[in-house]
Amino acid sequence: MKPYVICHMLGSVDGRIKQDIWGFKDHHKYFEETAEKIPADAWLVGRVTMQEFSSKQEYTLPPATADVPKTDFVADQPEKSFAVVIDPAGKCFWDTNMVSTEHVIEVLTEQVPPNYLEHLRSKNVSYIFGGQKELNLALVLQKLHDLFDIKTVRIDGGGHVNGSFLKAGLIDEFSLVLAPVADGTINSPTVFEAAEGYGNRQATQFKIKSVEQIYEDFLWIRYQVVKNTEAAR
Ligand SMILES: NC(=O)c1ccc[n+]([C@@H]2O[C@H](COP(=O)([O-])OP(=O)(O)OC[C@H]3O[C@@H](n4cnc5c(N)ncnc54)[C@H](OP(=O)(O)O)[C@@H]3O)[C@@H](O)[C@H]2O)c1
Incomplete structure (x- = not known):
């Protein structure tokens, strides 16, 4: 749905x-x-707009320590409202998993490297995959509904x-x-x-x-x- x-x-x-x-x-x-x-x-924005709210630090990520599977990650967190970013290549970096009172959900393609997924997991930021190279936005919406009850x-x-x-x-x-x-x-x-x-x-x-x-x-x-x-x- x-x-x-x-x-x-x-x-x-x-x-x-x-x-x-x-x-x-x-x-x-x-x-x-x-x-x-x-x-x-939930509110949802593009990568350019979200970079006004995500980390202003220059992150240089270390190589991945493991081969992180390209599967959706629903972080353990209590919030029931969400800030979603369409970020196909994983360009937003996070110091926290919140924007204001909302829990962050990254919408990615499978092109993102494993060390970026490790970065998101280390900050307890949720993420979903919306496609291999290109995003299927209908699938993205369906996952937001099914995984986060949005x-x-x-x-x-x-x-x-x-x-x-x-x-x-x-x-x-x-x-x-x-x-x-x-x-x-x-x-x-x-x-x-x-x-x-x-x-x-x-x-x-x-x-x-x-x-x-x-x-x-x-x-x-x-x-x-x-x-x-x-x-x-
Ligand atoms: N006046 C208002 O109400 C209002 C509201 C919000 C924002 N803004 C302003 O709008 C400006 C930004 O707008 P914008 O249009 O340049 O950028 P945007 O929509 O915020 O972000 C665009 C980026 O989002 C990703 N993206 C969006 N749709 C995608 C799709 N279907 N598939 C794959 N990637 C997708 C791409 O990221 P990649 O480039 O990483 O691939 C794309 O370059 C800012 O100046 C902001 O302040 C104004």
């Missing part, structure tokens, strides 16, 4: 997500205060991770905090980075669940993903 998936993002009116030039004093609150209102058992996942970006779940048709809801700002930076990540150019792929349509004006000039728009586009419009 797959968890229910809600993607939550703060975006400029032109869909950009990096806030470097937006000029807001307390830019974290617009994302976080709204995110807190979306009940979920029933609702909030995907918190960035654009590449959102885009890959969108492309795989695995997002049920989209929650957008629309910031009153035009960014305009070419080649900066947008809310959904799914594919280069136009091919046979169809855009994903949404239906509005609710719209709220917040922080004076921001809009919080909650959308339901339209699963059967032809029937809907």
